[in-house]
Amino acid sequence: MKLRIALVIGLLALLALxxxxxxxxxxxxxxxxxxxxACAGCHRxxxxxxARLLLDTVPNLxxxxxxxxxxxxxxxxxxxxxxxxxxxxxxxxxxxxNRGLKGGGFVYALMDTDFDGAATSSPVTxxxxxxxxxxxxxxxxxxxxxxxxxxxxxxxTSCHDPHGGASTTGxxxxxxxxxxxxxxxxxxxxxxxxxTNKIYTVAxxxxxxxxEGYPYTPGDTWSSMxxxxxxxxxxxxxxxxxxxxxxxxxSTSSGDDIFMYRHMSEGTPSATCNDCxxxxxxxxxxxxxxxxxxxxxVECMTCHVAHGTSATMTGYAAYVEWPDGSTTPDGDARSSLxxxxxxxxxxxxxxx
Amino acid sequence: MSNIDAGNQVSEHDLSxxxxxxxxxxxxxxLLLLLLLLLALLACxxxxxIRYLxxxxxxxxxxxxxxxxxxxxxxxxxxxxxxxxxxVAYSLRNDRIYVAETGxxxxxxxxxxxxxxxxxxxxxxxxxxxxxxxYLAVDGAGRVFVTDRLQHAIFVYDENGTFLDTILxxxxxxxxxxxxxxxxxxxxxxxxxxxxxxxxxxKSPGEPxxxxxTPEPAMWAPLGIRFDRTGRLLFTDVRQERNAVYLISADAFxxxxxxxxxxxxxxxGSTGQGDGQFLFPNSAVADSQGRIYxxxxxxxxxxxxxxxxxxxxxxxxxxxxxxxxxxxxxxxxERDRLYVVDAVGQNVKVYDVSGPEPDFLFAFGDWGMxxxxxxxxxxxxxDRYGRLYIADxxxxxxxxxxx
Numbered sequence: 011m012k013l014r015i016a017l018v019i020g021l022l023a024l025l026a027l028x029x030x031x032x033x034x035x036x037x038x039x040x041x042x043x044x045x046x047x048a049c050a051g052c053h054r055x056x057x058x059x060x061a062r063l064l065l066d067t068v069p070n071l072x073x074x075x076x077x078x079x080x081x082x083x084x085x086x087x088x089x090x091x092x093x094x095x096x097x098x099x100x101x102x103x104x105x106x107x108n109r110g111l112k113g114g115g116f117v118y119a120l121m122d123t124d125f126d127g128a129a130t131s132s133p134v135t136x137x138x139x140x141x142x143x144x145x146x147x148x149x150x151x152x153x154x155x156x157x158x159x160x161x162x163x164x165x166x167t168s169c170h171d172p173h174g175g176a177s178t179t180g181x182x183x184x185x186x187x188x189x190x191x192x193x194x195x196x197x198x199x200x201x202x203x204x205x206t207n208k209i210y211t212v213a214x215x216x217x218x219x220x221x222e223g224y225p226y227t228p229g230d231t232w233s234s235m236x237x238x239x240x241x242x243x244x245x246x247x248x249x250x251x252x253x254x255x256x257x258x259x260x261s262t263s264s265g266d267d268i269f270m271y272r273h274m275s276e277g278t279p280s281a282t283c284n285d286c287x288x289x290x291x292x293x294x295x296x297x298x299x300x301x302x303x304x305x306x307x308v309e310c311m312t313c314h315v316a317h318g319t320s321a322t323m324t325g326y327a328a329y330v331e332w333p334d335g336s337t338t339p340d341g342d343a344r345s346s347l348x349x350x351x352x353x354x355x356x357x358x359x360x361x362x
Numbered sequence: 363m364s365n366i367d368a369g370n371q372v373s374e375h376d377l378s379x380x381x382x383x384x385x386x387x388x389x390x391x392x393l394l395l396l397l398l399l400l401l402a403l404l405a406c407x408x409x410x411x412i413r414y415l416x417x418x419x420x421x422x423x424x425x426x427x428x429x430x431x432x433x434x435x436x437x438x439x440x441x442x443x444x445x446x447x448x449x450v451a452y453s454l455r456n457d458r459i460y461v462a463e464t465g466x467x468x469x470x471x472x473x474x475x476x477x478x479x480x481x482x483x484x485x486x487x488x489x490x491x492x493x494x495x496x497y498l499a500v501d502g503a504g505r506v507f508v509t510d511r512l513q514h515a516i517f518v519y520d521e522n523g524t525f526l527d528t529i530l531x532x533x534x535x536x537x538x539x540x541x542x543x544x545x546x547x548x549x550x551x552x553x554x555x556x557x558x559x560x561x562x563x564x565k566s567p568g569e570p571x572x573x574x575x576t577p578e579p580a581m582w583a584p585l586g587i588r589f590d591r592t593g594r595l596l597f598t599d600v601r602q603e604r605n606a607v608y609l610i611s612a613d614a615f616x617x618x619x620x621x622x623x624x625x626x627x628x629x630x631g632s633t634g635q636g637d638g639q640f641l642f643p644n645s646a647v648a649d650s651q652g653r654i655y656x657x658x659x660x661x662x663x664x665x666x667x668x669x670x671x672x673x674x675x676x677x678x679x680x681x682x683x684x685x686x687x688x689x690x691x692x693x694x695x696e697r698d699r700l701y702v703v704d705a706v707g708q709n710v711k712v713y714d715v716s717g718p719e720p721d722f723l724f725a726f727g728d729w730g731m732x733x734x735x736x737x738x739x740x741x742x743x744x745d746r747y748g749r750l751y752i753a754d755x756x757x758x759x760x761x762x763x764x765x
Contacts, residue, residue, distance in 0.1 A: 038660060050662045050687040054707050054729075067737070070756050074688065074705050074738055075642075075660070078464050079448050079496045080511050081585065081690065081740070082642045082660050084602065089491055093511055094583065094602045106579055107514055108557060118491030120558075131491035131558060 037083065038075075039186055040174020051075075051082075052172060068165045069141050072172075078117070085210050087317060089131065090115025096211040110217035111210055113317035114347070122218040123321040123351045125358070129217035135342040137318030141165050148333050149252040150195065153266045157334035158250075159195070168192045169316075177201035184238070187245060196248040202241045219315060219349040220358050239309040246310040253310070268333050313355045314347040321345040327352045434712070434726040435750055437734030441477035441760040447753040449497040449691070450760055452743040455504035456521060459743065459751055461760055462495035462508060470495050470508055472523060475745065477762070483523030485513060486554040487563060497645070497691065497741065499587040499595070501615055509587050509597065513557050514580040516587065516597070527620075528555060529584075530577055532608060535623045540564055543574045586645035586657070586691070596654065598643040599629075605640035606631040607656055609671070630671035635661055638673035645692040645741075647700070649715055655700055657689035664689060664702065664713075664720075677713075677720050678702070684711055684722025691741030691753070699723065701742050703752065708736045710752060731757055 038051040052071060075082025084094040090111045110120045110129060116137050122129040140163060150159035166172075170186045177183045178199040189199025212219055247254040252269040322342045329340050349355050445465030452459055458480065459473040468490045472480040485493050494512040501507070504521035507529075516529040528536040536555055541547045544564060551566040555576070562574040586598040593612030599605065606629050614625030631640050641660035648654050652669035663679035663686060678686040687706035694700050698716035708729035714721040727736045737756035744750055750763040 050681075050685070050706070051660055052687075052706060054687055067756065070738055071706070074740075074755075078468070078494045078512070080494070081448070081496065081644055082688070086494075086511075089494070089512065091512065093514075097602075107583075108512065120491070131489060133491070 072166045088117045090119040092211045098207045098209045109211035114315035119320040132320035134318040135345040147249045149250040194248040200245045243309045434724045435763040435765045438762045448740045450743045450753045451498040452745045453500040492558040509584045533624045590648035596646040605633040607646045644690045647694045649698045
């Protein structure tokens with residue numbers, strides 16, 4: 011038994027060699043070499059229950075490095091904070107530590123959810139982790155197949171491949187995202203192109219979680235950014251199949267009785283320059299009827315974060331029915347991974 | 363002939379009878395002695411048992427065992443009431459145990475040796491999502507030093523958890539900083555700095571509270587922290603630019619030099635996987651000869667340095683006996699045995715480092731939720747009675763082991 015496991019691990023180590031990529035971030039994910047000890051950071055040597063142990067307690071393993079103590083990584087996903095300086099994101103002289111992670115957090119999040127220019131660390135109101143319990147992967151499956159896949163259990167490794175996220179063509183993927191997330195039922199892999207310099211923190215120094223390019227690398231053009239953002243939407247739709255909607259589809263029936271009219275969440279807006287601008291002086295004069303980010307793509311990541319949000323919900327936004335008609339959880343727990351309080355994200359573009 | 367033969371036979375027979383009786387007698391005496399011994403033993407055990415019943419102290423405490431044994435310790439009991447503990451320290455001054463939690467309110471909790479709670483504390487003016495106490499060290503005066511990964515600082519408290527000061531960098535304390543802005547710092551004045559609020563609070567009795575500008579951003583990320591036998595402070599710095607170990611001389615912590623905190627510092631190491639490099643060093647401890655052992659977390663090894671900060675060698679990598687998965691907290695005992703908590707290995711590995719070459723002795727613990735089993739253990743502290751305290755993170759407890 012032990013021998014067999016050792017053999018499997020040995021074989022995998024060999025397999026990992028040619029696909030291995032040198033990682034600049036000193037992380038243990040991928041980039042394995044022949045003399046690597048990198049497996050040891052997550053797998054116990056010589057112990058039979060290794061596989062079971064990891065499968066049972068994946069978030070615990072990940073939090074051993076990525077947790078609030080950040081004892082083995084700088085990305086503290088429990089608090090949604092990058093605990094070191096993010097040299098790629100900051101201006102060289104800034105020296106600021108503790109900027110918000112793009113994904114938000116799983117326990118606390120450091121977000122400016124009311125867009126007032128100041129972020130505070132607050133408890134997370136909704137998150138993408140239900141380890142131990144289950145939830146519904148809304149919109150999963152074909153047109154007309156009901157609200158989604160029920161009893162879906164989500165763990166870190168549902169989305170991430172701890173061994174280095176090989177894309178379907180062999181390269182790395184953005185954030186080790188699996189081309190086919192576990193249990194998604196997807197048949198064709200979606201590769202999200204990796205960035206050249208890893209930027210883990212939000213673009214806005216005050217942690218306003220809006221107006222992000224996904225993924226964004228300095229030097230990216232609008233169109234290459236668009237492409238990556240669209241890949242990301244396609245990737246979310248591996249699980250939330252029927253949430254993808256093309257430009258103008260808000261008024262076109264998709265034929266699905268639950269997910270019929272979706273907000274455009276893939277593609278570039280059909281807006282023209284004059285929709286926003288009155289003139290092009292410096293500074294330009296902008297129309298008051300549109301918000302500051304109107305020009306931005308409308309993708310899943312425009313409105314949602316990937317891990318968890320601390321946004322709060324009041325009034326109508328707190329009681330929106332879920333796709334299966336249920337009304338709980340409600341209140342702040344209806345924050346649906348949104349980047350802002352209530353429907354603040356809509357206001358950023360529609361500027362009401 | 364036959365008579366003689368018969369007589370002979372009889373006498374031989376008699377002889378053997380006598381012999382047998384003598385043997386039986388001897389056996390009886392032996393048995394009696396044995397019985398007496400057994401009875402005495404039973405009485406002893408009974409006595410111990412009665413004492414145990416009246417005073418349910420762990421048994422090994424009654425027969426103090428010398429620690430100079432080379433067999434693994436055994437599980438005694440657990441201290442519950444801690445939420446995902448990562449760091450643990452023992453105070454020689456008052457026999458207390460200090461525990462850093464990463465779950466719930468993220469407090470540092472105080473216990474006596476038997477696990478009775480004595481109190482808890484946290485950095486002033488911080489919310490749980492803004493603080494992350496990780497490792498702790500207690501100095502000879504009983505002061506508690508706590509590294510905080512989110513606050514990028516070392517907080518200093520008295521033995522009861524009253525906040526004293528914050529070390530903001532290798533040569534700057536908060537009190538020193540405040541003193542630069544107010545001309546006189548009264549001993550009963552209070553001050554606090556929360557990195558997330560970008561403001562220093564200062565209050566002198568009888569005056570309204572003031573706010574002061576914030577210090578320069580911290581260019582360090584202190585993590586592992588220990589005092590060595592001579593009172594020097596060893597801590598690790600895990601900032602990406604330079605993973606390193608720092609050594610601060612003992613007199614830096616005396617009341618006289620505290621006001622002008624600019625101690626001589628030895629620092630060594632850099633970021634990477636080569637010799638003399640670290641990836642997330644979580645702990646640094648010194649042995650009786652002054653050699654320094656660094657648990658080089660993500661490199662899965664221990665790196666060894668001489669007292670001047672010269673790299674010597676590393677061990678515990680690879681896959682042989684005593685190989686480490688993810689070494690974290692460490693401690694060293696009087697006999698120069700090095701205890702390393704292996705968070706992913708789910709046990710504590712013990713090496714004899716008294717000789718020129720480290721010698722793997724044994725490991726104790728295994729993965730699980732039962733007594734003596736670990737679920738992502740992270741740190742260890744030793745007391746003076748041969749007890750070991752291990753922070754058992756995902757089991758939400760401190761395990762107490764003993765020789």
